[in-house]
Amino acid sequence: MSSGAFPSPQAARIDGPIIRPLRPGEEAELEALLAAAYGHARFGPTVRRLAGMADAAVHVLEAEGALRAAAAVVDYGRVAYLGIVGTDPAMQGRGFGRRIVEAALAPVPPDRVILLDASVAGAPLYEKLGFVDVDQSVVLEARAPVEAPPVPGMAALTEADLPAVIAYDSGVFGADRTSGIRALFREHPGGAVICRDGGRVVGYGLRQPDRIGPVLAETQAIGAALVAALSASGPEGPATITVPSSNAAMLDHLRGRGVAELRRLRHMRRGGDRHPSDRGRIAVMASFHLG
Ligand SMILES: CC(C)(COP(=O)(O)OP(=O)(O)OC[C@H]1O[C@@H](n2cnc3c(N)ncnc32)[C@H](O)[C@@H]1OP(=O)(O)O)[C@@H](O)C(=O)NCCC(=O)NCCS
Known part of the structure; x- marks a missing residue:
């Protein structure tokens, strides 16, 4: 039985950014965050798809009462794919991108090959985390x-x-x-x-x-x-x-x-x-x- 004398881990961290899995019901907020980060609003199907896939894990960073950064990993077994990396434009340059990507990659077993497709904005972060170029993905x-x-x-x-x-x-x-x-x-x-x-x-x-x-x-x-x-x-x-x-x-x-x-x-x-x-x-x- 808890006496209530000790703060829970959540209460102790309430002022700092919290990284956690996306919760059911937060899809629309994540969609809006990604639309702001990427500058276009086509993330609805992507967010719903990832939220419904058993082998996908969507991580979000929450700060000041709202979602501020996100990253998802789909783990296919031998290969894992990192995607939907984005930080609220008003909060970029504070280390949120690095933290959310590190948190998303942390549970990936070490034998996986991790793949991603980097934008100009994202590439410097991935280089720092040890990713190397394979080729290009031409849109x-x-x-x-x-x-x-x-x-x-x-x-x-x-x-x-x-x-x-x-x-x-x-x-x-x-x-x-x-x-x-x-x-x-x-x-x-x-x-x-x-x-x-x-x-x-x-x-x-x-x-x-x-x-x-x-x-x-x-x-x-x-x-x-x-x-x-x-x-x-x-x-x-x-x-x-x-x-x-x-x-x-x-x-x-x-x-x-x-x-x-x-x-x-x-x-x-x-x-x-x-x-x-x-x-x-x-x-x-x-x-x-x-x-
Ligand atoms: C990419 C993005 C997620 C980075 O988010 P962020 O919260 O600003 O990232 P951080 O503050 O953690 O910075 C990440 C690192 O990259 C470095 N960095 C960022 N921009 C850089 C640049 N143009 N040149 C060199 N390094 C850069 C930072 O110094 C930091 O390095 P450090 O951890 O060693 O200090 C953000 O710019 C974004 O949402 N962009 C739009 C969407 C997008 O392109 N997503 C990536 C798709 S692959």
């Missing part, structure tokens, strides 16, 4: 369907295809992304395409209303055909497409069809002796928090 924007010659074996991807797709994805990405792929598919089951050669999966792709990806494929022709199908299947309006810079064939293809480059992020790694993915077969990344 492009399609404003119209991106045409490509058809290839045989393309079909709408259904729930029944998911186990085979997840196994294929694991061989290319280097870890089991079941949670992320299932979450994206559930959100938009209509925006999903598979390509088979006989019974074998040789490519697949998913899309959300405002982005295409992931798209993984055995050949550039299949990757281009998947992007074409996905780009024609979405709503009107621009869709972002994020391509590893090591997939030069896909970048050339998109540029040749007038798809404009918006920006580049530094794809960085910490841990392991090599990158776990075959980035050449990743035609389009899923997102900066799902890899």
Whole structure:
């Protein structure tokens, strides 16, 4: 029985910033924090997705009665991905970014390769924490369907295809992304395409209303055909497409069809002796928090 004579740990720390997991019901506040940090308001689906994934941990820093910084890690087993790192613009430069990233990474087992895609603002922090450059993640924007010659074996991807797709994805990405792929598919089951050669999966792709990806494929022709199908299947309006810079064939293809480059992020790694993915077969990344 507590006598009440001793303050609880929470009470003792009440004036300083507190780092803790995101609580149910705080999604809208986190979304607003990220919108302020990144300068755009497209984080609703991301926050809800991460909050619902069993292998994702969203950390927040609370100070002066509000959420001031955030970072999330998705732990896929061999690979962990760090994303949605942001600090309230009014409170940057006080060490909150470093503290939230260190707290988010602390529970990650030491055998994981940790990956991230760094903005110009974030990169200096990640360098200090031991991350090294792999290549770049090139963000492009399609404003119209991106045409490509058809290839045989393309079909709408259904729930029944998911186990085979997840196994294929694991061989290319280097870890089991079941949670992320299932979450994206559930959100938009209509925006999903598979390509088979006989019974074998040789490519697949998913899309959300405002982005295409992931798209993984055995050949550039299949990757281009998947992007074409996905780009024609979405709503009107621009869709972002994020391509590893090591997939030069896909970048050339998109540029040749007038798809404009918006920006580049530094794809960085910490841990392991090599990158776990075959980035050449990743035609389009899923997102900066799902890899
Ligand atoms: C990146 C971001 C989270 C950093 O947040 P912050 O709270 O200001 O970070 P900190 O105060 O902990 O600073 C982090 C470290 O980076 C250093 N740093 C920050 N900006 C720097 C710069 N332009 N050049 C060199 N070092 C820099 C700081 O000195 C600090 O190093 P230290 O811990 O050794 O002193 C914040 O700028 C942000 O939210 N940016 C917009 C969203 C974004 O781009 N997120 C990152 C996506 S990868």
